[in-house]
Amino acid sequence: MVRVRIHVEGIVQGVGFRPFVYTLAGELAVSGFVRNTAAGVVIEAEAQPATLTAFTDALRSRAPALARIDALRFEPIPGTGVAGFEIELSQADGPRRTLISPDTATCADCLAEMADPDDRRYRYPFTNCTNCGPRFTIVTGVPYDRPATTMAGFPMCAECRREYGDPADRRFHAQPLCCPACGPTLRLVDATGADLPGDPVEATADLLRSGSVVAVKGLGGYHLAVDAGSEDAVATLRSRKHREDKPFAVLMPSLAAARLWCDIDPAAAALLTGHRRPIVLLPRHPDVLVAAALAPGNDHVGVLLPYTPLHQLLAQAVDGPIVLTSGNVSDEPIAYLDDDARTRLAGIADAFMCHDRPIRMRTDDSVVRVVRGRPQPVRRSRGYAPEPITLPLDCSRAVLAVGAELKNTFCLARGRQAFVSHHIGDLENYETMRSFLDGIAHFGMLFDIVPEVVAYDLHPEYLSTKHALQLGDGELPGVELVGVQHHHAHIASCLADNGELGPVIGVAYDGTGYGCDGTLWGGEILLADLADCRRLAHLAPVALPGGAAAIRAPWRMAAAYLQAAYGEDLPP
Numbered sequence: 265m266v267r268v269r270i271h272v273e274g275i276v277q278g279v280g281f282r283p284f285v286y287t288l289a290g291e292l293a294v295s296g297f298v299r300n301t302a303a304g305v306v307i308e309a310e311a312q313p314a315t316l317t318a319f320t321d322a323l324r325s326r327a328p329a330l331a332r333i334d335a336l337r338f339e340p341i342p343g344t345g346v347a348g349f350e351i352e353l354s355q356a357d358g359p360r361r362t363l364i365s366p367d368t369a370t371c372a373d374c375l376a377e378m379a380d381p382d383d384r385r386y387r388y389p390f391t392n393c394t395n396c397g398p399r400f401t402i403v404t405g406v407p408y409d410r411p412a413t414t415m416a417g418f419p420m421c422a423e424c425r426r427e428y429g430d431p432a433d434r435r436f437h438a439q440p441l442c443c444p445a446c447g448p449t450l451r452l453v454d455a456t457g458a459d460l461p462g463d464p465v466e467a468t469a470d471l472l473r474s475g476s477v478v479a480v481k482g483l484g485g486y487h488l489a490v491d492a493g494s495e496d497a498v499a500t501l502r503s504r505k506h507r508e509d510k511p512f513a514v515l516m517p518s519l520a521a522a523r524l525w526c527d528i529d530p531a532a533a534a535l536l537t538g539h540r541r542p543i544v545l546l547p548r549h550p551d552v553l554v555a556a557a558l559a560p561g562n563d564h565v566g567v568l569l570p571y572t573p574l575h576q577l578l579a580q581a582v583d584g585p586i587v588l589t590s591g592n593v594s595d596e597p598i599a600y601l602d603d604d605a606r607t608r609l610a611g612i613a614d615a616f617m618c619h620d621r622p623i624r625m626r627t628d629d630s631v632v633r634v635v636r637g638r639p640q641p642v643r644r645s646r647g648y649a650p651e652p653i654t655l656p657l658d659c660s661r662a663v664l665a666v667g668a669e670l671k672n673t674f675c676l677a678r679g680r681q682a683f684v685s686h687h688i689g690d691l692e693n694y695e696t697m698r699s700f701l702d703g704i705a706h707f708g709m710l711f712d713i714v715p716e717v718v719a720y721d722l723h724p725e726y727l728s729t730k731h732a733l734q735l736g737d738g739e740l741p742g743v744e745l746v747g748v749q750h751h752h753a754h755i756a757s758c759l760a761d762n763g764e765l766g767p768v769i770g771v772a773y774d775g776t777g778y779g780c781d782g783t784l785w786g787g788e789i790l791l792a793d794l795a796d797c798r799r800l801a802h803l804a805p806v807a808l809p810g811g812a813a814a815i816r817a818p819w820r821m822a823a824a825y826l827q828a829a830y831g832e833d834l835p836p
């Protein structure tokens with residue numbers, strides 16, 4: 265007999281990893297134990313050498329769908345001769361290295377239970393298990409345990425507690441687990457918060473069919489929903505939202521329904537039906553008639569499939585495409601707190617489909633497109649955050665990168681892990697700025713990272729830059745500040761994303777970014793690696809009529825280019 269201690273790092277908590285190890289050990293007659301630690305999972309396994317090899321191979325090859333093993337470390341230790349295998353209680357000391365998994369689309373097993381009239385979770389809109397359900401959006405603290413989620417206020421009923429405690433059950437230690445007897449409740453209310461009659465799902469479907477706008481509380485915030493087949497309803501939503509021409513995303517009841525509207529290649533189909541469930545930008549069939557106000561002047565449409573039980577029930581009840589767009593007025597951040605949503609969306613939504621499970625972290629839907637068979641994120645948020653990107657080099661010091669001002673995301677990095685935040689938004693909005701500060705503090709707490717280096721954009725007027733300078737001005741004692749040129753940051757991110765160190769010739773065409781020489785840069789060709797860059801070539805500079813106004817109204821730039829090309833001889 266040989267005994268070995270195995271340290272497992274990666275996404276191994278809250279994803280059914282311990283029950284998997286327990287079952288595997290039983291199958292192979294391995295004795296020992298498994299337990300969660302602050303750094304991941306530790307296993308002690310004792311068996312014949314050949315059995316141990318099979319056991320450790322299977323840890324990787326048969327790991328649960330949502331688990332991500334970043335590292336396995338082995339340490340031979342003396343055997344104990346004790347038979348049997350156990351799941352031991354958690355141990356929370358030591359440095360925190362565990363990952364919080366992203367929110368995950370409802371799994372096939374949970375969908376089957378919801379469709380079974382004899383199951384106790386029949387049509388229950390908050391069904392989840394170890395393999396699916398809310399995670400990042402409900403986590404309030406560490407270690408990841410029910411009291412450190414927004415499910416803390418829902419004590420488990422006896423039956424749920426039995427599932428939670430049974431290593432052979434799919435819901436063993438599933439922190440958000442619940443049922444109709446003990447979990448959150450779905451309601452349909454008006455703007456004053458008063459209940460509307462009927463089954464909330466069926467009543468919402470009726471409202472949508474009659475052309476109403478309904479605010480729907482999802483995983484990371486509120487959406488606004490209308491019948492996507494109704495020209496009037498879509499136009500009403502667009503005018504109430506003051507959203508002139510940005511396209512609306514559409515929730516389809518099934519992949520087959522989505523195919524009626526769009527060309528869907530295998531890569532796009534995998535994204536639509538996978539566990540992350542982003543909005544996928546798809547080419548629309550030219551002969552399909554859709555509401556003109558859906559995506560004006562756009563031959564693509566953003567499509568998503570249901571990713572929570574609630575969306576599943578709603579899509580089934582409507583049995584047709586539903587517009588599902590962010591619950592906000594024009595450029596504000598999406599509403600995610602119930603009272604705030606009813607106040608801010610009162611003039612837009614006729615009713616609110618809501619529930620009493622609080623959202624901790626406002627998180628927008630992700631948006632992805634497929635380019636030559638490869639998914640390319642346009643907005644990496646719900647379903648992806650806070651899963652880290654693996655860096656091509658080791659950060660010996662913890663880094664906070666505060667990001668730019670528009671469409672902000674921030675990033676905390678340590679070792680080879682870069683925790684890129686969910687989509688934060690445009691920082692000039694006060695509410696968004698608060699999300700930015702709260703998000704940085706939350707990530708720091710979850711991943712136990714105190715920045716030693718703060719990277720910021722060279723633009724002195726970015727609010728993110730001002731925040732970094734404040735941190736350097738005594739708020740974070742001893743921190744080193746590093747200014748990074750905007751286009752260089754784009755190219756370095758691209759390198760890191762592809763696991764490359766450079767140097768490369770990088771091309772970054774991006775509106776405006778503050779240049780190393782204090783002028784605004786736009787179309788840049790840089791010789792760059794992760795640390796440095798040299799400006800090789802760039803588009804000729806032109807006037808920026810109205811300063812920042814030209815960024816919001818690109819026709820001003822067109823006029824400036826015409827002026828530069830023709831001078832005073834500008835043709836009429």
Ligand SMILES: [Zn+2]
Binds near residue numbers: 370372374392394395
């Ligand atoms: Zn499930």
Ligand SMILES: [Zn+2]
Binds near residue numbers: 421445
């Ligand atoms: Zn229950």
